[in-house]
Amino acid sequence: MKEVWTTMASMMGVWAFCQSLLHTVFPPELRYGVLKVFHRLFTYFSAYCYYDITEIDGVNTNELYNAVQLYLSSSASSSSGTRLTLTRALNSSSITFGLSNNDRLLDCFAGAAVEWQHVVTQRQAQTFSWRPLPEEKRGFTLRVRKKHKHLVLNSYLDYIMEKATELRRKNQDRLLYTNSRGGSLDSRGHPWESVPFKHPSTFETLAMDPVKKKEIMEDLEDFANGESFYRKTGRAWKRGYLLYGPPGTGKSSMIAAMANFLKYDIYDLELTEVNTNTELRKLLMKTSSKSIIVIEDIDCSINLANRSRTSGNGGGSRSPRRSRGESTAATATAAEEGVNTITLSGLLNFTDGLWSCCGSERIFVFTTNHIEKLDPALLRSGRMDMHIHMSYCSCPALKILLRNYLGVEADSDLSAAAMGELEAAIAAVEMTPADISEVLIKNRRDRRRAVAELLEALKLKAERKSAEQIGEDEEQEKRALEEGFDQLQGNRGEDDDEDDKMH
Structure with a gap:
């Protein structure tokens, strides 16, 4: 051991002498060039390539950094590391694991092994900037073998972005939105007001026929996983459901179960608070993807303008056709007075028109207690693709x-x-x-x-049902006897008239 330490001391002395000789003989410019050449040689002969993902790109936050951080949290939670960081984001119900400063984590994708390192260094003194930067410089360094370079750049990073989006939606609490009166904007400039959605209803607790329940769940899964199908067939990635049945059969609980099953937000659209088709279209544009847009009691929410333009005592004649300018002026006047002027055409365009395709992965849900009162144009496929009868308890x-x-x-x-x-x-x-x-x-x-x-x-x-049925039967028999008696009296009167004529 003494000889080993003596040899190491001699080598370190030689290295120090060579380093001092290098600084004395070679100028700084030449030394930089020599180091650069050595670095290139090392990179050329190395079997790995490295990629840096910084937290801040210039003055903007790097979205890829946040995605990598969230993606690695799912792997870090199950790793054997002894030091992890724990965070809990706003509007999140779960704790997120993360890598500590300058820690490493191994990952595998499509058979390729990659290594992530969370690099944290102190930032140098800042110059004047309109946006102050954090004191620490954070980033991830990705190390991968050169033969897997194209796999990482073409597929792995896209996979991380998709996985991070899925984790973010899973960890974040659901929100329940409602529209403001007259399309007024909130403090953030949105026409929707939101509260946390905490409804506990799930398909497991939903009182419904299990066979029918399974059919609905499979349909929802096919929709959520059907992006490639909708793109291939040229259809908008949306789907409509109609829930109909007597009050108290669980239509609202079904909507909550759908939202919890898909991890979607809910937009509860109150049509009585919308004045015109334009406001309705603006509300649709402000909804996010992966959401459920609900219109409850569609049969009694509004009186559609182009279905109620009747005049006269007969009730069958329509109002005379007005010019475009007169119609626009009348609509504007009605909107100023707070009168609802939504038309059936506007509602149909909301669910199945061009503007309904401004987002993706959205579900429209309509509820009603009386399906027979709905216009047939609302019931066709493309607007209400699946009709679900919420029946009495079985x-x-x-x-x-x-x-x-x-x-x-x-x-x-x-x-x-x-x-x-x-x-x-x-x-x-x-x-x-x-x-x-x-x-x-x-x-x-x-x-x-x-x-x-x-x-x-x-x-x-x-x-009670039996008594009501008996009462209805007795009432029908009484009515039938009265009708028979009246008919008999009429026949007797006709016979008397004929006798008088003959006489």
């Missing part, structure tokens, strides 16, 4: 409600007799999931009492 939906509110598995925790009574009672009445949920919520702490009161409520509903 046996499969009842089992889901029992599991949600009581923690009861109908097939194992309830006896066959009790479950048979419930199934027979639910099939005999028309009761909405909201009504059944109310009964279960009141008695959720006592399972037996909840099941008993639910069965009693179902039987009471069946008795």
